[in-house]
Amino acid sequence: xxxxxxxxxxxxxxxxxxxxxxxxxxxxxxxxxxxxxxxxxxxxxxxxxxxxxxxxxxxxxxxxxxxxxxxxxxxxxxxxxxxxxxxxxxxxxxxxxxxxxxxxxxxxxxxxxxxxxxxxxxxxxxxxxxxxxxx
Numbered sequence: 001x002x003x004x005x006x007x008x009x010x011x012x013x014x015x016x017x018x019x020x021x022x023x024x025x026x027x028x029x030x031x032x033x034x035x036x037x038x039x040x041x042x043x044x045x046x047x048x049x050x051x052x053x054x055x056x057x058x059x060x061x062x063x064x065x066x067x068x069x070x071x072x073x074x075x076x077x078x079x080x081x082x083x084x085x086x087x088x089x090x091x092x093x094x095x096x097x098x099x100x101x102x103x104x105x106x107x108x109x110x111x112x113x114x115x116x117x118x119x120x121x122x123x124x125x126x127x128x129x130x131x132x133x134x135x
Contacts, residue, residue: 002028004040012042013112022047022108032123041115043070043108051075051105052129054098061119062097063106065089068113072096075103079134088113103132 008026015024022045028038051073054061063070069088076082086109087093098104 009040009042009114012040013044016042016044016047029121032121034121034123037117037119037121037123039117041117043068043113043115045108045111047108049106050131051079051103052131053103054100054128055130057100058120059100060098061117062095063087064116064118065091065094065096066114066116068108068110070113070115071107071109073105075105075132077103077132079132 004026012024012026016022023041023043026040026042028040029036065087067089069086069091071084071086073081074083085091085093087096088110
């Protein structure tokens, strides 16, 4: 059993404070080879994940926002914003699933936020993210 208590989460936020990207990851899987990739992501206000997509047919991903608020944007292939919404436990949606090819960005709006990310493995760092040509 693995238990993530408040101390573990505070350590993750401390790592995020030292990070240029204002976020930190805690892997729950043992390696890139696993069929299910699971991680906790701690974000601080202003942490921004640039527009990107996942090009391989098995690269769906799911976020479950367990605390805080994040803004999610979906883009078309020309870079126009198709959809904007805020996700979080106090919002209309807290669970977001992206299909392969969905161009999306994420920004932390609250002081702190926590997301659980689940995606199919194995993970290949050479195909982690693809940035659209307009980016």
